[in-house]
Amino acid sequence: MFIRSDVKNILGLLSRRDKLILLSLTVAQIVLSLLDLFGILAIGLLGLIAIGDASKIFEDSKFILFRNLNWMNDMSTDRQLFTIGILIVTSLLLKSFISMFINRKIVFFLSKKSAVISSDLLSKFMSLSMQDIYSKSFPEMIASIKTGVGTLIIGVISSLCLLISEVFSLLIVLLGVFMYDYQTAIILVLLFGAVSLVLYLTTHTKSRALGESSTSMNLALDNKLMELFTSYREIYVKNRLNFFNNKIRELNMKLAHNSAELNFIPYISKYVIEISLVVGAFLILFFQIIQSDLVQSIATIGVFFAAGARVSPSILRIQQSLVVIRTSYGSIIPTLKLINLVSTVKPQTQFRSKTIIKNPIRPLVQVSNVTYFYPGSKKPALTNVSLDLPEGSLVAIIGPSGAGKTTLVDLILGLLSPSSGSIKISGENPIDALNLWPGSIAYVPQDVTINSNSIRENIMLGYESTEFTDEEIIESLKFANLYQKVKNLETGLDTLLGEKGFKFSGGERQRLGIARAMLSKPRILILDESTSALDNDSEKMIINSIKGMHGVVTVVVIAHRISTIRDSDLIAYLVNGEIISQGNFQHIRNTIPNFDNTSKLI
Template sequence: MYKKISYILDDGQKIKLVIMLFVILVGALFELLGVSAIMPLISVATNPDSINETWYLLLIRDLFGFDEAKQIIVFLALALVIVYIAKNAYISEMYNLQYRFIFNNQRRLAVKMMKSYMHQNYLFHVSRNVAELQRNVTEDVNGFYTVVLNAMQFIAEASVCVVLAVFLMRVDVMTTLVVAGLVFVFALLVGVVFKKTLVKKGKENRSVSIRLTKWVLQSFSGIKEIKVMNKEDFFLKNYESTYRRFTALQRQQSMLTFVPRPVMETVCISGLLLTMAVKVYAFDTDLTAFIPALSAFAIAAFRMLPSFNRISGFMSAMMFNRPAIDVLYDDLTEIERLDKKRAKEEKQGKPLTIQNGISIKDVSFRYPKADKRVLEHLDLEIANNTSVALIGASGAGKSTLADVILGVLEPENGSILVDGRDIRSDMDAWHASIGYIPQAIYLMDDTIRANIAFGVEQNEIDENMLQKAVREAQLEEFVKSLPDGLDTVIGDRGVKLSGGQRQRIGIARALYGNPQVLILDEATSALDNDTEKEVMNAIDSLHGTRTLIVIAHRLTTIKKCDQIYEVGNGGVTLRSREEVFGG
């Protein structure tokens, strides 16, 4: 586990962690000072003659000219107040530093994980479950720093116990060794008995949490179909059963954390009292002489018992959250491997100036674990400002070819060239040059303005480009009919809009950056005939002004295309208009 934590933390965090450990050790010394400072006060209060037997009490008496024991008692009481104020001020700041370290770095790790996931290729996301990734960047990051925080606090409390044990050794070696031995044996037994159970429960808790998130996402994402088909009970039943298991695991973890605490307390108190009883009766120890030692143990126990309880809780939390470390470590190492595999060059992100066109040269592609290639040694030339249609049966590879051209899928071999330049040499520049209109437009629960200028800050939106995109997508009349115009909030996934309105917003989004290439992947296949005509009017007006790559099942959407290719058997075949439309 240490190796994995070390891998996840960067060098700066490790240095800060070492500094925090030093701060924790100083805090343990303050705790020792707080306990040991009480002893002189008790000693003088119970036996004033002890002043003459203790060098530092004699020093205080002579230095301040005290004549009576009560003067020294008042002085020691005031000194004790100052010690406790200083101690608690330091401890408070120590915890403040701990929490600042934990939560600042928790945020950094969450952003790092989110950034790592966002920058992975499309296949990475296709192969991963959204609920799992959501859990990784939220609960697993929190779980990791729960382990780190509990480890720091474990060290803090353990340090307090160690320094107090050393202090008690000076008071009574035998009693200290007996109690310390019992505590050590008990802690060892707890570790052996509970470790595997807690780690196992932690893994199951993580799995159940992912399923819980998945049921929530599925229930709300498909609410329309769920209501129409009267399937509310099915989703509620599965959500409830999953949540029941989740709460059962939480209860079990809480009990496994709690049980050692009262047992540890019983072991400590019993060990202390039995040892004292043996010393009094078996060794004929003077009870009066034993009172200061008893006081010392009572004061130390008052501080150490809560520490033992916290240590037990920290150990349980670390074991229960250990699976989060394993997941983050595995993902970060895999992401690092993928990043090294991809040769990264300097990215400019400025749109390309396309003069001649797009050349697809000897491209082959196979999905992971698939036996057959979807594309095999495919060649295709697309001249600048022409329109090309890709038709074919379902599963022929049309959308795969579009994804390769988009650059979200990387071919096994071959290349996509723009004016002879491989798009992989500057993928950001290529993406700045293209617009993409899929069948299902992803819309945020935000305004029309924000959805068209997708991913652009409100104060950075170019109004001229926005208005041009609205005109070209033939959205003007619809926007003017709305009381709030472009500032109308459209709801989650655009639920307040019709299918045609959603598609036209998608077209406007694709046009906002004034791209030179537009790729339409079944952009109208989900629309009825009348709505399709409206959307096609917007698309048809773009012919000749940009390079269009249109993937379609419906032949009505490709009538104005300059060339029509049929995709199949891993390649493309040029078809005449007569072959496609007849006559």
């Protein structure tokens, strides 16, 4: 079922203390089975008292567990029956209540561990390199972290604890019955053993296949829904909505069939075991009538039914645990792959939010002889790039598509690590700089991610609602030339933007991204084509705002408009991953042949 590395990785999710707690609770469940054994044999005792010679019963070697009750010999038969009945009810109820309490402890304990492990797994995953993160299917990663961990912990580990305790409890009960009547015990073992084996062989492969199939189809369904929602305009115009509706309906039908199959499996086990119990009782009665007197036969039948009444639920729980484990294993394969992927990853230090640093950041960026290869590529994306960004300067990085501009920005931000060379921000490597001066470095992409929440929540992405005032939010909106738009909205900052911010135009979404970046008053601001969707007036106002920060904030711009880069202190022109010229605007025009025509900047 599980390969060795899977078991190791699953157990590795639990600390030594966690394992000891689970072991203690499981052992407690096993010990409780003694109460079951007492109740089962006491039922046989009850039958003998009812129709046998009560004066000698407590000296019978078959009732070694009850020899300490020989003080009951002086009681009347009715009093003995009543007393034994009370003991039976008490032992069985006590076992059930304590078992329920322990199971609740196990489930709640593992549920909390599931939340912790899920957070740790996310932290490790987000500590991977950017290319590793983006090489994964996001719906699959979301499912692995959101539901996969819960299925792993509750569906596998919890079921495994239940399986172990039920197996040992079953063995203890069978051993006790064997001490009473070995023929009854043998019939129980052979009958229910054969039934359990047949049920396991007929359901375990099917359960895993259904689990794997359901996981695959759920991911396919999520992907189709994502495609439908994110590409609605194109799909609507192409008149392909019915295609998606039919595909989604088809996947839902298959999932419904799988769900019905999985939900019916426990019923098969239930009815088969019920039939087995009746057949076993007939066999016991047949052998006992042949070999024993009627009194002994009735007592033995009582023990068989009592044992069967406790054994049957145990077998059902064992069978159900095996089905759950098999089904869960089929659905947690992506989660196991993720655990494997991040097993050696050390989570990055949690970024602080607005901590005051004694030594403030100097907005100085130094790129020294940086070369970078993407994984699996023999050709460098950047070759021996060196660039000094003076404090408070406006620096433009330009060049044709595929020149390496965004790769250089990702390296400066610490999203990628140089294959050779170094990058320093205020004398520190980028990751340390982000930790030392949180909020002092800001980035605005070309395609700004907007969620369906309010304008306020979108601007405060990654911050608690109490960390910034409305006045600070308004100040950032003014910088991005978006305040008047928000002010004129009926609900202002509380206006909900809808999925992907559809209530805002492309230019307004870019301005919202700029406002988001400026909220933390950064000392280094990187704009990656962040004004490409703006109209001329909006861009002019933002450029004027940027100029107003000259000498205080270092601004790095990737742009294709002359109005954006003309007044830059430094322009770096990249071609095929190399800086072939750097200087002011006029210098670039003079040194790059056909610059005006090829760049389309003018």
